[in-house]
Amino acid sequence: MASTTNDGLPPQPSVPLVTATSSQAAQLGWTSRRRLAVATTAALIWGFTRAGVDNQILNVGGWSSFSRFWRALVNPELAGDFLRLTWDATVTTLSFAVLGSVLSLLLGAIGAVGLSELFAGRGMLWRSVRALLVIPRAIHEILWALLLVQVLGFDPLVAVLAIAIPFGAVTAKVFAETFDEADRAPFLALRASGANRVQAFAYGVLPSVRGDLVSYAFYRFECAIRSAAVLGVIGVGGLGFQLDLSFETLRYGEIWTLIAALMLLSGGAEAMSTRVRSSRSRLATKATIGLLLVLIPLSVNWSGIDPRSLWSARTVSLARSFGNRIFPPRLGPDGWGELVSASIDTIAMSVLATALAATMGLALALLSRGSGSSLRSFLIRLCLLLTRAVPAPIWAFLFVLILFPGIWPGVVGLAVYNIGVLGRLFAETIDEADDRPTAALAAIGATPTQRFFYGLLPTTAPRLLALSLYRWEVIVRETVVVGVVGAGGLGQLINEHLAARDFAAVLGALGAMVVIALCLDALSATARTALR
DSSP: OOOOOTTSOOOOOOOSOOOHHHHHHHHHTOOHHHHHHHHHHHHHHHHHHHHOOSTTSBOGGGHHHHHHHHHGGGSOOOOHHHHHHHHHHHHHHHHHHHHHHHHHHHHHHHHHHHHOHHHHTTSHHHHHHHHHTHHHHHSOHHHHHHHHHHHHOSOHHHHHHHHHHHHHHHHHHHHHHHHHHSOOHHHHHHHHTTOOHHHHHHHHTHHHHHHHHHHHHHHHHHHHHHHHHHHGGGTTOSHHHHHHHHHHTTOHHHHHHHHHHHHHHHHHHHHHHHHHHHOOOHHHHHHHHHHHHHHHHHHHHHHTOOGGGGGSHHHHHHHHHHHHHHOSOOOOTTHHHHHHHHHHHHHHHHHHHHHHHHHHHHHHHHHHHSSSOHHHHHHHHHHHHHHHHSOHHHHHHHHTTTBOSSHHHHHHHHHHHHHHHHHHHHHHHHHTSOOHHHHHHHHTTOOHHHHIIIIIHHHHHHHHHHHHHHHHHHHHHHHHHHGGGTOOHHHHHHHHHHHTTOHHHHHHHHHHHHHHHHHHHHHHHHHHHHHO
């Protein structure tokens, strides 16, 4: 058996000449993973320093409202009129999610053709599509909605397009990577026998990746449910809109009724997605796909969407006027200092939120699978569902009651929301881990702590860290969402520019968000490479 280094990686081949620097690094054990650990620690220290840790964080006067919110859990609003309102809002949110995810899949399939090396090679078309799709991926769907409202008004198409545009860009990237990573032997064999690219793809590639595409499509639908709820906060309807109204009037009983509806909707979508992704039964998969196809016309009818409004004279006129107001982009009234400060706050917020979400998510994931009562596991998973079902801006709005405006309400709001997301992903990773090392340690009398640190953690750490880094990229974009409730960063700056109707400054701030997202995507990709 080949020997390995202390971190489990195969040793590097020896070379005749070694510089003093590399020799010293080797003696000190400065592996890529240890450098990553040092960089992470430094980032956390910097994040806490930027956010500030003093007695000016907690707002003691808001504890009464905060506690009333949680006490209302046992007394939700169950009046008939409000339950009918909740039902209508739930169906509206579901309609937005169905139509938005379907359109995103269509856009993603089209974009994947230009983004896949199998179709486009690595020529000018490939480079152009790759560069073009970076922008919609970097801008959160709530920002797309805020911009689309200026042209379409509070039309239901706003919610559908706001989901479809960024999700379509992400889907195109995932589909293209799926095509390119498939076994190319059948594709090349068909091409050599005279088949064109379309025929070779249809018969040589698509059959082998069909399951992955369907699985990802249902995952996108699951995400669209949560996004549709978030979009309601800006006034396009659905559960998010009703939640926002109830929070503004502090009707906590109504809030818990709406949260219960969100949990049922989100949990149902997740159960459907998980069943399709784990099921080996083609009949079950086809039945689920058939159900969604039936939901498409029902969603169009319920939401009242009319695509003709996209090219109406009013829309064309508003789009022309909006284009004149938004271009060219420029800085806000306080110039570069304001933009740079907000950008730094955004990065600090994302670092702290990711660290808190990953730590608590891992703890809850471990508790949910540990030995003990199945009731405890059920309650923990229910808690994780609650945290990810409620939109991040709602959590931020809640914590603004007890935390003074600034970075910390955004950090805590994003962390609570992402605890549910990462907790679920971590639990799935741990459940699927090889249990032989843990069983071997248990057989020789190791304690649960020893089994965790020497059996479970080494086998799952790379995957857990990779998931955390992936979520960090998402959280960077989500910082914009909590900005609408005064949680600091570029989100708050963009919200202020929108309130002043300074759309050129909005575009300037969006440019900063795109740059940050691109830089952190590259940094995250480098870190994930170090984990391999």
